[in-house]
Amino acid sequence: MSIDITANDFLMGGGIKAARFDTIGTTVGGPITTQPKVEQQKDLDTGELKFWNDGKPMMQMVVTVQTSLRDPEVPDDDGQRAFYIKANSLKAVREAVRRSGAKGLDIGGTLTLTYTGDGEQKARGKNPPKLYSATYQPPAQAAANEFLNGGQQPAAVPQQAAYAPPAAPQPPAPAPAAPTAPAAPWTPPPGMTPEQAAAVAALPPEQRAALGFA
Template sequence: MTMTANEFLMGGGIAAAKFDVVGTTVSGQITQSPRVEQQKDLNTGEPKFWNDGKPMQQLLVTVQTTLRDPEVDDDNGERTFYIKAKMLAAVREAVRRAGAKGLEVGGTLAITYTGDGEATKRGFNPPKLYSATYTPPSAAAANDFLNGGQAPAAAVDNRYNVLDQQQAAQQAAPAPAPAPAPADVDAGALQAALASLTPEQRAALKL
């Protein structure tokens, strides 16, 4: 496995995800861009090749888990999947079911050791069988929110709210009714009415 600069700096690498017992599931959010590298012989450390001379590749995917090794003081829970053979087929199918085009940082990958297949050669261990699920980043974020997260409230500029309220009030207020036009006055009738007033009435009207 190729070490990152920080792994080299800190003098260590990320532990591999282990599937020792049938039913074991390792799950977590992808923290680094997945990378492909050539497989190596576990005994000699030499690169492995197919019979036709092509290198045997594997996909390395690092996820953040809740696992902690009590024997490792600084275990932060990160684990790396070494994806090949049956595990590769399971992960590929999981990505297809998710409608994704590949694995992305922020997505959630879960792999379960479901059982053993049949050994292809006498004396060899039977291949492990796996199932997998993958949740793309956007869906993973939505699930986090639904499971207890809270989206931040949108900021509101109250200045514009006040202006809108004032404009709405002005539009809703009824326009004042126009003053009634003065009725036409008959000048002759007015003169006759004044002439019929008594002196006391004229005094009261200050005429």
């Protein structure tokens, strides 16, 4: 999984509230709203950039998702939260992406993190590392699930008629079949947003049919 680093990534990402995982069992997630990015970690106390013992920078992935959370102390809180993915959370997200069959995180995909417990305390006086689990749905799958969970009833998948063998032992040769007309373009059902329609239209016809979008 590869995410490009740009010069202004850190600057442009400022202002998004970090997702908080204060208690075990806390789950935060939602659709990814901006392109995931990579930046160097900073010390929370001093603000200085962090490096490994060999001098290499310690990096982290920043992913912003749209949640239903609202901070009553922030009047203009729009619910966006930033995941600062590193160490154990990075392992969890990497496994979730692999399970989904995707090659990485994309805008429109749904990423969820859950604080599952604490690891072994490495040094006295420091908090033990937090452990996480994660789930990820690529954009097309996430859009289809959102539509299905919205209460809309998808069109039924047509049943293919069973084949009946001819009764006559030697039927006449069939006439040449007429050319098949090109299939009509797929039409999204009422209630689907343009983003959802684009995501479902990008699926292969057989996958659309399996999801109920014939």
